Amino acid sequence: MGVIKDRQTSLGTVYERYDSNNELIQKFGMIGFIKLSTVRRKTYFIITDLKGNLIEDANIYLNEKIGDDKYKKRETAFSALKVFYSFLELVHIDNPQNLTSGDIRDLRLFLEGGKKEGSVWSVDLRVRRDNQTYNNYLNVYRNFLEKMYGITDSFLFETIKIGTTIGNGFFAHAHKGTQERYKANKKVFKQQSVPKYIKPYQYERIMDVIERSYGIREKVIIDLMYNYGLRIGEVLGLTFEDIVPSYKEGYYNLIIRDRMSDKPTQRAKGVITPTSKDEYNDAWYREQGNHLGYQTVLIEEEMAELIQEYIDESRDDILLSKSPIKRENLKNNAVADRVSTTPLVNNENQYIFLNHQHYTPITQAGWGYVLRGIFKEAGIHVDKGSKSTNLSHRFRHAFAMKRVKSGMQILELQKELRHASPKSCEAYYNPDDEDKVELLRKNNERYKETYDKDKNK
Incomplete structure (x- = not known):
């Protein structure tokens, strides 16, 4: 069985289809761009295939049929139709009017994204669309098929009746009614507020994404927060000397403290922030406890080894020899104040987690950008x-x-x-x-x- 994978570009998604021997047999996808006409004061959405050929019906729909609609609606349709025509190219359908019920079922599988097994081919896509986005894209396809081809009788348009409870009273104050919804659509539960915590199944999804698309840095940072309860500022403020063996074999202590060299986003809570380097020698700074010099978090040896693996990987001499700028930034901008007598390589203390591009300590804003992509x-x-x-x-x-x-x-x-x-x-x-x-x-x-x-x- 073959598999389809995706690769993101600045203009759109490129898909690659591999056979059962992992040989590339097809590269396909739709790219697009948005252009503002200063003469007509109108925004145009343009979709082409990978060879630069215009997708005529899609562009007519975007710029004529719904050309006067709100920008957000057109932008959603632009994104949805790139996926739609990518699928058509995958299954070798030249005209959307030729879609069968089986094709539409395969389209829904393709649209969901993620990793799924199919009957003919499987998908291993980085993008996973939530139920609301999935439904929005199907709504675009219905509107597109109806306005461009007059199609209203395919599987996409089939509806079912569902029971609903109207009112929020008790016993007689609430009554049941019926509504119709499209069979192909997914259920979307109203969310009163954004969830405040990551559930185990979401953590598994995140780890799956990291394994496929990211690296050790992302795994370590998330594990320190999820499995050990560290705040992000505490994680980003960790340095080489903050990982010390515990008296209990098989465990290490992470030392949580503030330094003068810390940026505000590297600060910890519940510890005193020194106002001068002289205070590193004060008794209160060397005492453990809330609102004293430091706190400790016990971690397993396996976690400590994973942190060390990231340190070794990110400070690899061969890697740094290829980029003098990274080496210079590491030397000048990633060094933290030394506050303990823990033996260190070259006697130099550094912040552990680095920005991949510049090799300066990663900021909360930089980490937030990475995390939003993972989410x-x-x-x-x-x-x-x-x-x-x-x-x-x-x-x-x-x-x-x-x-x-x-x-x-x-x-x-x-x-x-x-x-x-x-x-x-x-x-x-x-x-x-x-x-x-x-x-x-x-x-x-x-x-x-x-x-x-x-x-x-």
Whole structure:
């Protein structure tokens, strides 16, 4: 069975089809550009194939049929039709009017993206579209087929009736009704607010994306937040000397502290920030605890080894010899203040996580850009409006919720989160309906076990 993969370019997505022997047998896709006419004061959306041939019907639809519609609607149609005509090229269909029900089922599989097994070919696509985007693209195809060819009787247009509850009263105050929806569309649940934490299945998606499209740096940073509860500022402020063996064999301590050399986005919470380098020798700076000099986070040896693997990979001499600028930036801009006596190579302390391009310490803005790309590829919702939910902090919330769901009490959670007060831990308790059902079930089971024990005494 063959497989189809995608590759992103500045103009659009290029697809590559491989046979069962992993031989490239087809390269296809649609590219496009948006052009503003200063004469007619109109924006044109243009789609071509990889050879530069115009896709005439698509361009007529974009610039004439819906040419006076709002920009956002035309932009969505522009994106949707590039995918649509890429699919037509894949299945060797010259005219959209020739689409069969089977073709439309394959189109839906192609449109979903991600990694899926098909009957003839499989897809291993980086892009995964959420249900709302998927439905929006199908709506574009319906409108396109109807306006360009008068087609309204294909599988795409079939509808079903669904039951709905109207009103939110109790008993007689609420009644049921019916609505129609397209069979081909997916269910979209109204989301009252952006989720505050990453669920286990989303974490698995993220790790899958990282394995295919990113590297050790992204895996380490996310694991430190998701599995160990670090804030993003604490992660970006880590240096070579902050990884020290624990007295317990098989474990290491991460030292969380502030330095004078830290940028504001590399600061930690719950530790005192020195105002001069002289304070590195003060007793309070060398004491562990909330609002003292430092905190510690225990990590497994395997995690410490993964961090060291990233350090070795990013500081490879052969790699640096090819870029004097990176070596210079590493020497001049990535050096952190030395505050301990931990032995280091060349006796030089550096911030661990680097910007790939410049080899300066990665900033929160730079990391945020990377993370949004990962979320998009994994099909995870991003708060595009107010950005009220910090993307990185969702991992720390997940760290807390995992422990709550395992039965951890508030005082234990306070210690795990390194908070000064148990009250401040309440912000991390954000169960959705699914969580509430699970927690209720577990509580009932615990109550039943206690009741049965007391009954049998």
